[in-house]
Amino acid sequence: MPEITRHDVLVIGGGLAGLRAAVAIHDAGHDVAVLSKVYPIRSHSGAAQGGVNASLGNHPEGHDDSWEKHAFDTIKGSDYLADQPRAEILAQDAPARVIEMEHWGAYFSRFPDGRIAQRPFGGAGFPRTCYAADRTGHQLLHTLWEQCIKRGITFLNEWFITRFVTSGGRVVGAVAMHVPSGELAAFGADATVLAGGGYGRVFAKTTNAYINTGSATAAAYIAGARLEDAEFVQFHPTTLFGTNILISEGVRGEGGHLANAEGNRFMDRYAPSVMELAPRDIVARAIQTEIDEGRGFEGGYVHLDIRHLGADVIMSRLPGIRQIAMDFAGVDPIETPIPVQPGQHYSMGGLSCDEDGATDVPGLLACGECSCVSVHGSNRLGGNSLLETLVFGKRAGDRAAGLVGGGSASDGALSAALEDARRSIAALKSRGGRERQDAVRREMQSVMTEKVGLFREERPLAGAVDAIAGLKERHRNVSLANTGEPFNYDLIDTLELGGMLELAHVTAAGALARTESRGSHWRTDHPARNDDDWLKHTMATHVEGGEPAIGYEDVIITSYEPMERKY
Amino acid sequence: MAKTARTFRIRRYDPAEDAAPSYREYVIDVPEGMTVLEALIRIQAEQDGTLAFRYACRGAVCGSCAMAIDGVVRLACRTQVRGLEGETVTVDPLPNLEVVKDLVVDMDSFFEKDFAVEPWLQPAEPAPERERPVSPDDWTEAEPYTNCILCASCHGVCPVAARDPEYLGPAALAKHYRFLADARDGAGEKRLKLVDSEAGVWGCDVVWSCSKICPKGVRPTKGILATRERVKP
Numbered sequence: 001m002p003e004i005t006r007h008d009v010l011v012i013g014g015g016l017a018g019l020r021a022a023v024a025i026h027d028a029g030h031d032v033a034v035l036s037k038v039y040p041i042r043s044h045s046g047a048a049q050g051g052v053n054a055s056l057g058n059h060p061e062g063h064d065d066s067w068e069k070h071a072f073d074t075i076k077g078s079d080y081l082a083d084q085p086r087a088e089i090l091a092q093d094a095p096a097r098v099i100e101m102e103h104w105g106a107y108f109s110r111f112p113d114g115r116i117a118q119r120p121f122g123g124a125g126f127p128r129t130c131y132a133a134d135r136t137g138h139q140l141l142h143t144l145w146e147q148c149i150k151r152g153i154t155f156l157n158e159w160f161i162t163r164f165v166t167s168g169g170r171v172v173g174a175v176a177m178h179v180p181s182g183e184l185a186a187f188g189a190d191a192t193v194l195a196g197g198g199y200g201r202v203f204a205k206t207t208n209a210y211i212n213t214g215s216a217t218a219a220a221y222i223a224g225a226r227l228e229d230a231e232f233v234q235f236h237p238t239t240l241f242g243t244n245i246l247i248s249e250g251v252r253g254e255g256g257h258l259a260n261a262e263g264n265r266f267m268d269r270y271a272p273s274v275m276e277l278a279p280r281d282i283v284a285r286a287i288q289t290e291i292d293e294g295r296g297f298e299g300g301y302v303h304l305d306i307r308h309l310g311a312d313v314i315m316s317r318l319p320g321i322r323q324i325a326m327d328f329a330g331v332d333p334i335e336t337p338i339p340v341q342p343g344q345h346y347s348m349g350g351l352s353c354d355e356d357g358a359t360d361v362p363g364l365l366a367c368g369e370c371s372c373v374s375v376h377g378s379n380r381l382g383g384n385s386l387l388e389t390l391v392f393g394k395r396a397g398d399r400a401a402g403l404v405g406g407g408s409a410s411d412g413a414l415s416a417a418l419e420d421a422r423r424s425i426a427a428l429k430s431r432g433g434r435e436r437q438d439a440v441r442r443e444m445q446s447v448m449t450e451k452v453g454l455f456r457e458e459r460p461l462a463g464a465v466d467a468i469a470g471l472k473e474r475h476r477n478v479s480l481a482n483t484g485e486p487f488n489y490d491l492i493d494t495l496e497l498g499g500m501l502e503l504a505h506v507t508a509a510g511a512l513a514r515t516e517s518r519g520s521h522w523r524t525d526h527p528a529r530n531d532d533d534w535l536k537h538t539m540a541t542h543v544e545g546g547e548p549a550i551g552y553e554d555v556i557i558t559s560y561e562p563m564e565r566k567y
Numbered sequence: 568m569a570k571t572a573r574t575f576r577i578r579r580y581d582p583a584e585d586a587a588p589s590y591r592e593y594v595i596d597v598p599e600g601m602t603v604l605e606a607l608i609r610i611q612a613e614q615d616g617t618l619a620f621r622y623a624c625r626g627a628v629c630g631s632c633a634m635a636i637d638g639v640v641r642l643a644c645r646t647q648v649r650g651l652e653g654e655t656v657t658v659d660p661l662p663n664l665e666v667v668k669d670l671v672v673d674m675d676s677f678f679e680k681d682f683a684v685e686p687w688l689q690p691a692e693p694a695p696e697r698e699r700p701v702s703p704d705d706w707t708e709a710e711p712y713t714n715c716i717l718c719a720s721c722h723g724v725c726p727v728a729a730r731d732p733e734y735l736g737p738a739a740l741a742k743h744y745r746f747l748a749d750a751r752d753g754a755g756e757k758r759l760k761l762v763d764s765e766a767g768v769w770g771c772d773v774v775w776s777c778s779k780i781c782p783k784g785v786r787p788t789k790g791i792l793a794t795r796e797r798v799k800p
């Protein structure tokens with residue numbers, strides 16, 4: 001690889017959002033390269049199970065569904081923190097994006113009439129979640145990758161971004177490291193689209209892949225993009241006890257029941273009208289309450305029971321879940337309930353951007369989980385994240401295509417950034433000391449899970465903010481056990497940890513400041529929503545060497561007056 | 568929770584540095600529930616940061632971590648250490664692909680074979696406004712093949728891939744059949760020509776090793792035989 005390479009647009013991240021953006025940029029006639037730290041089909045989009053929402057009205061009970069109802073459910077589910085015109089775009093564009101994926105080959109499950117099958121999901125007024133058994137993310141990811149291969153789109157596989165390059169206040173590309181060789185190179189572009197995914201690995205118990213560290217998101221934050229609503233972290237109600245691998249909401253959509261150790265179907269006490277199909281924040285708190293009040297099983301879990309669905313339904317609609325339960329918990333759900341507990345799953349917050357992905361920094365766009373448009377507000381509905389990647393991936397790609405020709409970096413800016421990156425990595429490799437990244441990382445993860453989890457309170461949150469600040473100090477003293485070049489995960493993990501600590505810091509600080517309960521953010525010391533003071537987005541700005549600077553912005557409210565959220 | 572120590576004997580090779588591969592041993596405590604992937608991560612973090620292997624999801628969906636564990640090709644993330652017999656666990660890279668370093672093999676050559684079968688839907692008719700309807704009966708044939716995660720386990724156990732680098736291999740041929748059997752696809756004639764060769768469906772030894780090893784239950788051999796039926800004049 002030459003030291004400096006140029007493309008019209010650089011896409012960072014090869015999951016669904018990044019690939020959808022790349023297709024849009026290519027189809028607009030521009031040269032695009034997708035840079036990913038893994039092969040794109042290894043991205044975590046592929047682990048999404050239950051489905052993607054679109055008001056197709058294919059379900060026998062879905063004839064009266066509409067994009068307006070989808071938008072309303074999304075806004076209500078967000079506990080009114082979503083920016084309403086953007087939630088409307090999400091719902092309005094949904095049918096076209098899902099149908100397009102079908103046209104490109106995605107292998108959706110079908111109703112007997114041949115149309116795309118849809119299932120009920122939490123918080124939705126109609127069954128509108130389109131699915132491919134319980135492997136929807138896998139189907140969509142491989143289909144989009146194949147579409148990219150067909151188009152001859154350039155892939156930079158196993159390149160890890162170390163920083164964005166800025167020039168005159170504009171992002172003009174990135175510096176990245178080739179993981180197999182350790183080689184550094186600069187990539188210049190007229191526009192850069194970041195689709196870096198989530199950062200669940202800042203927590204100890206998470207459904208997220210090992211790779212979901214948010215390192216590129218942190219790099220964008222350090223480059224000047226603001227982080228919005230990071231304190232809103234989705235804890236999925238049903239993750240497999242032991243490994244926290246996702247057990248899809250589709251399991252409850254197909255009729256699965258939750259039961260405590262006393263054998264009671266406890267959701268009747270928390271959401272009597274919709275039971276297990278309440279939104280995720282409500283079900284997750286219900287399960288945790290059962291566990292905390294002594295009605296869970298030893299170790300801290302409850303049962304997700306699908307035995308009554310019968311072997312045929314389980315084998316045809318939930319085959320992947322059955323496999324996961326057998327491989328990782330040693331139980332066959334046809335015969336035995338699945339042991340589940342809540343775990344971190346999704347970041348509603350992210351890089352603040354508009355409906356076309358534009359961040360605060362010119363030249364830098366964001367889409368997918370790393371972004372905050374904001375359509376999920378304080379709680380995302382199941383089936384809306386795959387949808388977000390397709391809708392806003394395309395829109396960010398279209399916007400990026402429109403920026404081509406609008407000025408790119410001088411060789412000087414790129415080579416200066418490259419030299420600077422080389423110097424800092426050389427300095428890290430020669431640093432002495434006994435601190436190891438692995439120990440600091442584990443401590444961060446346990447602080448976040450214990451103190452910034454499902455139930456939050458002032459003192460533990462303040463303790464978490466202090467602890468993270470202390471861990472940042474320790475991170476500055478980390479030295480490497482491996483100073484070699486090829487596949488140096490010790491180096492990459494250390495660099496990533498620096499970014500993870502920034503994201504953890506913003507998450508904890510935002511949670512401490514927000515003295516109300518809304519959606520996923522539950523403060524036991526402030527257990528009510530407070531629209532007078534808190535119907536606003538948290539905006540965090542990076543301050544070198546200090547606490548994040550927290551500000552606020554109004555929520556965009558147009559069609560729907562905030563109401564009490566009951567199910 | 569009871570812990571037991573296990574020895575991991577891992578094949579190490581850096582083509583830039585080493586004349587030949589060699590094994591290195593590491594001893595770690597193995598708690599209940601620990602997978603081989605978790606063991607490798609522990610070894611890398613605590614004992615030897617130079618150990619190279621790939622991973623991403625740890626849930627058997629991303630396809631990154633296929634390798635030979637005690638001589639059997641499997642996903643490291645899906646393999647319980649305590650489920651393995653013997654005091655020592657031997658870990659080798661996935662066979663039939665060039666070793667880049669340690670347990671990392673060259674996947675580019677593997678993906679090139681996948682691309683050679685034009686793995687994208689090619690309908691005969693322009694797209695309708697809504698989805699193309701597919702009856703559940705038509706849907707069933709291709710579906711199992713769509714579950715391939717391109718982990719290359721099948722390629723690693725294929726005797727033909729072992730001796731013939733030109734052979735497209737079970738993963739690419741399964742992907743080929745996935746589109747051939749897709750009721751929406753209209754490029755059947757062209758698709759058959761792509762694999763009507765010794766490098767294609769006629770190269771298969773029909774020993775079913777790929778179908779037995781697949782962690783996702785895909786049966787490439789079945790697809791290859793069905794394709795042969797279609798190629799026959």
